[in-house]
Amino acid sequence: MSTEDQVNVFEGSLDSQKYRISEFVQYKNRQQADWGNIVEFYVEEGVSAGTTNRPVYQKLMSDVRKGKVNLILVSDLTRLSRNLMDFCSLINELEKHHASYLSMKEQFDTSTPIGRMLVYIIIILGQFEREQTSERVAVNCHSRALRGLVNGGPAPMGYDKHPDKKGLLVVNEAEAQRVQKIFQIFLDEGSRAKAVAKLNELGIRPKRTSTKQKENKNSIWNYQSLGSLIENIAYIGKREVNKVYKDEDPSHLKPWQKYQIVPAAWPAILDEKIFFDAQSLLEEASLRERTRMSKTEKRIFLLTSILTCGITGIPLVGQAGHGSSGTIHRYYHYSRRPKDLKVVRPRLNADELEEKVISELRSALVTQGYFDDLEKTLKSQSDSNTKGGAAEFDRAQKELKDIQNRITSIWTNQSRMQLSEDALKLASDELNRLAKQKQDLEKYLSTLDPKASDPFAFKEQTLFVENQIRWCMQGWAKATPAMRKRLLRRTIKEIVVTQTELLITFWTNSEDRDFSLKVEPQGENSNNKSNIISFGCRSRPSSNTNQRRRATSSGTVPDSAAEAAGENLKCAVGENQNSSIRSSGNDKIGRGART
Known part of the structure; x- marks a missing residue:
């Protein structure tokens, strides 16, 4: 599943894919005795197949190398990979260890040239779809950023999210006064270390945005959190676009990837002179540290x-x-x-x-x-x-088989009977409970x-x-x-x-x-x-x-x-x-x- 939303959908969810794979293996075994058994389900929740840097995928390939798996069965070929080069590397790795793969949706005979060609075409189309979607989202986010809007994330200290208009920030007057005081303390103390000690001494706390931070009522400033606040250009009514590419050569970037500073869609709460004086102080400290490190x-x-x-x-x-x-x-x-x-x-x-x-x-x-x-x-x-x-393995396998039979029974009865809404909800809850037990x-x-x-x-x-x-x-x-x-x-x-x-x-x-x-x-x-x-x-x-x-x-x-x-x-x-x-x-x- 590529997103968390897809993972949480009951119809077409991971449990549905597991059920289809189990039914497919049983069907194959009825056609051909000892066709194969399911060794393990390798489930990746909320991770795209556009990269091989996936823990579960790497575990699967490790089991292939050890000889634990000799066939990779997937519901859809794009669930395995959406990158042509990665897929070619996968094929070479499988052939090296005398293993293979099979997609229930695209059952091509890859032993023939025409079958391999069709598989590569499907992978290329999947890669094209992924790259096109990624580019479309990037262009849309870039357009919003150029208008001075935010594309998500928590509001910095001094601002709150607009209750109705997404992408806009509104001034929080109480926090804005604290931001001004923090900048003044930093300029007076002359260093982040001294400013952190002063802020914690005065009881000025950082803004708690995440759930974990909100639970911790005694959060304090540190070197990194103060530096992030001091460097935030949003306080002078500006918006950084593509900050991640700030140090990249613009000639090598696409138009929607280039770094820019544009007017923000929210008012400034800090004087520009104070802000840039603080940046100069940060740069001087950074230069001194680089000089010291170079001589150490x-x-x-x-x-x-x-x-x-x-x-x-x-x-x-x-x-x-x-x-x-x-x-x-x-x-x-x-x-x-x-x-x-x-x-x-x-x-x-x-x-x-x-x-x-x-x-x-x-x-x-x-x-x-x-x-x-x-x-x-x-x-x-x-x-x-x-x-x-060995005895524990047999016991656990028997328990797993019983759970799978119960899931199959509930699924079959649900499809054959006309159940009320309450009955469907009960069946759905029971399936989710059994699926959790099965996964564990x-x-x-x-x-x-x-x-x-x-x-x-x-x-x-x-x-x-x-x-x-x-x-x-x-x-x-x-x-x-x-x-x-x-x-x-x-x-x-x-x-x-x-x-x-x-x-x-x-x-x-x-x-x-x-x-x-x-x-x-x-x-x-x-x-x-x-x-x-x-x-x-x-x-x-x-x-x-x-x-x-x-x-x-x-x-x-x-x-x-x-x-x-x-x-x-x-x-x-x-x-x-x-x-x-x-x-x-x-x-x-x-x-x-x-x-």
């Missing part, structure tokens, strides 16, 4: 974007600070302050933590039998999960894997991890800091630091890794754990008292952080971190896997 040494933190706190689940990012003696300290800490947390993790020394991770990678390559034991542990863990998951059950089934373990898959996964670590270490010595960070991201999925452990999670196949790095990075709470191998380490207290004292005095590495950087290692298997295989020596890495 660029610091790259290797573990940023893959390091997570195991206590709170919040990412840890690299930061730097100057000590009283002028020494620069590099450390990892929370990217945002945890709320309602009594004990906050102290800072972790960046140099020590990064060196510990690199030493673990080097040790993995020189420890004899390390990857052989890893493969055995992977297989053992997978066999244990499969035995317990399908999502749950997608997380289960009742198939028997493939021994070759464990060998491939283990070999992939070994090759990635070896490739990372071979290029490490000559790599730049930025390149080292990329090497680690392509080898390690996530590092979780707890009070006593350092858990390193590796990628085990290139498809999921490349998709995650390009489209949507997966966090610690990702549901797909089948492609992960995790190693853990448990530390012993450092014997070097001077080093411990130095680290504590600098405020970068506390006792818990020093423990997390220890040498004795163990491996967590599954969710039970006590199930482990210990190494025979203190300096060797334990072997194991978590799936």
Whole structure:
């Protein structure tokens, strides 16, 4: 479904498409025994098929690569793609993995030249329709903008939406006085940071526009929100057209895409001199910041974007600070302050933590039998999960079949009987309830894997991890800091630091890794754990008292952080971190896997 409105329509909705697909599969199975079974419904709500950058579409293609899906069945070809180049790439990908597609509406024989030609024509027409609609909407919005009207969005502080005329703003006198006072405070204080502190001290609050903001009655100003207000040209009765193309070369843009400033359809509430004085102050501050940054040494933190706190689940990012003696300290800490947390993790020394991770990678390559034991542990863990998951998978499948039969029965009876309006409403409510149950059950089934373990898959996964670590270490010595960070991201999925452990999670196949790095990075709470191998380490207290004292005095590495950087290692298997295989020596890495 391309829009939210289409999703919410009962007739012709997603449930209707699912019903038609189910009936089509049953019909095909009656014609030809064992024609096929529905593995999963891949549903995208409110997302256009004009791009492949869709999470559900990427999940579908990932399942195709894994061999879980060998036929993509759609109700309409344009539901799959509305871009010719994307569709050609899809066809090549399906052929590469011995899969195919089928549209219930356009059942062309794509094994013949004429069939493929007709399919491409339909895709081109779908692309033409999408681009024409997009251009028509863009031209209409541009025409309204040139007349000084707004095309949606919340009204800025100082204005309200006109109750009758869409696109017009009316002055809110009380808020307009606050806007004038905010500009004056900013000019008097001379910087955004000082102005933010002054505004919050005086109790002047930002305008709450979204539902979430309205629920938070204690909202305060910050650096970004004040900057957005100061830069808003609407306060002097002007309207920016195509602001998104402000920095683009106009010669490369279409007429309705060019950036302009036009008179607005609402009155100004601020003197132009005050407004442009504020812009000059902002530009001076920006210039000073750019000059300072250009003279500052660029610091790259290797573990940023893959390091997570195991206590709170919040990412840890690299930061730097100057000590009283002028020494620069590099450390990892929370990217945002945890709320309602009594004990906050102290800072972790960046140099020590990064060196510990690199030493673990080097040790993995020189420890004899390390990857052989890893493969055995992977297989053992997978066999244990499969035995317990097969019975649950059968139970969930049976429940799903019962729900589908109830939906089919209600749908059939509704079409055959003359029902009253109240009866139709009851039937519609029951169908919606069953559809919700069915959707939840399908999502749950997608997380289960009742198939028997493939021994070759464990060998491939283990070999992939070994090759990635070896490739990372071979290029490490000559790599730049930025390149080292990329090497680690392509080898390690996530590092979780707890009070006593350092858990390193590796990628085990290139498809999921490349998709995650390009489209949507997966966090610690990702549901797909089948492609992960995790190693853990448990530390012993450092014997070097001077080093411990130095680290504590600098405020970068506390006792818990020093423990997390220890040498004795163990491996967590599954969710039970006590199930482990210990190494025979203190300096060797334990072997194991978590799936």
